[in-house]
Amino acid sequence: MTVDPLAALWQQAIVRYKDNTGVDLSSQSGTRFESQGSIVHYLDEQEKKFTKFRDRGCAARVCSALASIAPVLQPLCFLAGEGAGMVFAPSKVIFSAVGELVKAAVEADRELDSIVDAFDTIDHHLRILKSDAAHEILRDEALKEASVKLLAQILTILGVIQKVQREGRLVLWMKKLDNSKQVSSALDELGRLAANQHHTISAATLFTAKETMSILIECEASAKDDQAVARKYLAQITKIAQQIHDIVRRSTKTTQEQTSFNRGILENIQRVLLQQAHDMDGVKRDTTEIDKIFRWLQYPDSSVKMNTLLDDRVKSTGSWFLDGKDYTAFKRGEKRSIWLYGKAGCGKSTILHVAAAIRDLQAYAASSENTIVITHLFDTTNGSQPRNLRALLSSLLCQFAFSRHECAKMLVQLRAETSGGHAQLSLEAMQHHLDTIVQGLPARTFVVVDALDEAEDDRIISFLTHLLDHGNIHLFVSSRYEVSFCRDLEALCELHVPMNKLLVAKDIEVFLQGLLAEGGRLSKVADAERVREALSTGADGNFRWIILQVLQLAHVSGIPCEIWNCVNSLPRTLEEIYESALASIAPRSRRSVRVLLMWILFSVRPLSRDDFAKLLAFDYSERMPVYKASLLPSDTDSVITLVGSTLISASNWEVRLAHASVKDYLLALSPSSPFYIDKGLAYSLMARTGLAYISAI
Incomplete structure (x- = not known):
């Protein structure tokens, strides 16, 4: 006899609930609840019996929490089906599990607040199913499978809550979940992402609700402190956001504008994760020895330039690259080297590499196990910073020391053996010790080298070639195409991604839309469409040109005659501007x-x-x-x-x-x-x- 896979999945969830709680929901004995109404009736009876329960307003508080989640649970149960395939009707099982928690609230008066908080937490995770569009999809028979999977997850969560309540750990568990405003913010963004398009909301919304509920189960098993739980929570949310974004953009009905909007939401979530990771690392790390290593190796700090690029970058620009097949293959490890190239001013650093790809890779690393991102910028705008092989080696060694305790320990010992840090390492020694570090890493390491055309050392290409001999190294380089070592880069990298005018033009359009929209630097411009067209045409694929024109126009954005004077006399090239x-x-x-x-x-x-x-x-x-x-x-x-x-x-x-x-x-x-x-x-x-x-x- 063929077993319905959904029925089997549902049965497994009921068994898992019994393992966690000792309660057999398939049994007909004891008090069972089939709906919100039957639970409310039970609470009314308790108020009549127990004065304390009535005087504290306990029934009203539980009913209020119940009223928030019931409108989602009921249509989910209906969609999952009450047919012959589902021997144990979803509504009876789910509301019986909810009722068991309500009974616990009545019996364990001192934990009432935590149980109500638990209901609120479930509600928080399911809130993306409360929109008008979500109500419509909860009547779509084609989504039965997704609904059963989500209900199975909810049933597991109810069992976990019941388990930790009986073990006296409910208050601590809720504290771990509620302490992070960053988590709450990320969940809000995740909800926006899942509910962005009506034509994909069905798959994305139910998938999101199911996956975020799984985080609650994982957190219950974690013995980590609050910050570690929040970090794990945010990492999982980031993974889910990336998956939803991928689901949506693969739809043939999704426009480029929608993809860019979704990319912006995903970047908001990534930003929250990276900030939390930065805060957490700052609290735990003793940087005394790290500082000594940085001074000894003369670490070429490019953080000022990096931060400027991040601040200047326009959200969602570069989505054609970040969501493209080449970069995706590189990030997944299907290809190990990629070269991004374009002409001067096209935005290689500003809109793609430094401001977008690095952040995306860092978020990927923060939500993955044993993954590191190391970056180096050859900054020609800073004449004080050397742009040679020694600077690159120093940068890599210092960042490995900062990222991995074992690397720092090795370099601390090496410094002590080198006249206490008073003697400089030779290039050969630096390369040798870098090789030793990389060989000992279990991690997958992304090495990103920006503006390679600004380097002033012919030995760098051969070094990068050698670096790729290590199987755990994944190399991302960017440069202009017109470089003497162009053929070497073509041979070095598996993937070559040109930034042609049409692709950059898309980013320029995104950039201009933000500037001309309400609150943008050019929002006061009267004939916005005319200005947008003039700037798009004049840019000719040069992002630097656009930025300089915007700086000029922003000063007179509210004066039409001055705007037209500027628009009618736009310079043709960067050279003309300078x-x-x-x-x-x-x-x-x-x-x-x-x-x-x-x-x-x-x-x-x-x-x-x-x-x-x-x-x-x-x-x-x-x-x-x-x-x-x-x-x-x-x-x-x-x-x-x-x-x-x-x-x-x-x-x-x-x-x-x-x-x-x-x-x-x-x-x-x-x-x-x-x-x-x-x-x-x-x-x-x-x-x-x-x-x-x-x-x-």
């Missing part, structure tokens, strides 16, 4: 600006805002500069404004070039330009300026 920026500098200020740009280009250490301003406290009229305290600017912002935000940026305490294309432009200036900078003469003047300052203080 040329205009330099031309707008008053002749009297050009010498000062040239000195400031020279230091930004070639300084061997980061320039703080104060240091940057102090460069104008010298008299450069003679060959040997003279420092004069009386010339020290009183306002650093004025000095930064003198150069302009088109050419430089000043985030936090550091001043740097605004973009790699700015450096390309400045170094390519003709000797006839008042801003032309000869590298050799620049170093000479910088050295003399330093000597002048030392002599003066």
Whole structure:
């Protein structure tokens, strides 16, 4: 005789409930409940019998909690079916299990609050089934299987709650579940994601409810502290969000706009997970030895640049890449190397790699076992940071030490053996110890190297080739296509992803929609469609160009005549923009600006805002500069404004070039330009300026 698989699944859930509670719901003996009404009737009877129960308003509190979940349970039971295949009717079983908890609330008066909280928690997980659209799908016979699976999960949860209540652990269990606002926020976002499209809400919503209920079961078995439970909870929510996003985007009815919207919700959930992971790691980690390793290996910190890219990135841009088959294959481990390339200014770092792919990989790692993400940025906007093989090796070693205790322990010992950290490791030694670390890792390790075209060391490609010999290394690199080692990258990477104009144009559209929408920087623009079309056309696939135009338009967004003046005279290229920026500098200020740009280009250490301003406290009229305290600017912002935000940026305490294309432009200036900078003469003047300052203080 063929057994109905859904009936078998339901029977297994009933057996599991009995194992947890000792209560046989298939038995006809004892008090059994078939509906919300029968439970309410039971509570009314208890109020009549017990004065204390009546005086505390216990029945009303339980009825209120019951009233929240019953409207979901009843249609689920109806959808699951009461037919011949289901020997034990879902409504009778589910409401009997609910009734058992209600009976426990009556009998264990001191745990009433926790039992009510347990009902509220179930309600919180099922709330995505309360929308109008969800009510419609709960009448769809095609979803019987999904409904039975969800009800089986709910029955298991009710059994777990009954079990921990009898063991006296219910209060502690609820405390673990309720302590994290981050978890609540992530669940809210998950609900938005599941309920976004009517044509897929049936599968996505029921799947979400079932999967989030499974988290409750896992948390019951966990002996970890509250933060660890929240971390596990968030990791599971992130996995579910990714699965839902994948379900929705695979639908032929899903538009690109809907996919981008969903990607934004998924990123919100990922952000919550990463913040919680960061907070948790910060509490537990003693960084004393880590700090010593970082100083010894001269860790090339690129966090300022990374954070700037993250702050500037527009949510959902790059979804064509993140949801594409190439990146998906790379993240799943089907392919081990990927190369993202495009022209200068197309947004490789801003919208895809640093701001999107790294965050996505970090969230993937935070919700997976034994997965690490290591990143390195060759930052040409920071002249103080070396862009060679030693810097890359230092970056990888330091990040491994920070990520894994065993790696830190090995490097602490190595530092002690190297003159207590006073002697520098050779490149060969650094590579050897990196190999040792990677070989000993059980982890799957993503290594992301951004802006490889900005590197100044021919040995890096051969090193990356060697690194991929380790089976647990997965390599992601980005660069311009026009590089001398283009053929080497083609051979190195299994996947090649070009950022062509049409793909970047999609991201530019997403970017402009956000700017022109209510609350956006260009929301005051009168003829938004005309501005959007002009900017999209003028960009020609260059994201940097768009950003610079938006900065200009934002200042006059509420003045139609000024908006049209700007739109009608849009520059054609980045070079035109930079040329205009330099031309707008008053002749009297050009010498000062040239000195400031020279230091930004070639300084061997980061320039703080104060240091940057102090460069104008010298008299450069003679060959040997003279420092004069009386010339020290009183306002650093004025000095930064003198150069302009088109050419430089000043985030936090550091001043740097605004973009790699700015450096390309400045170094390519003709000797006839008042801003032309000869590298050799620049170093000479910088050295003399330093000597002048030392002599003066």
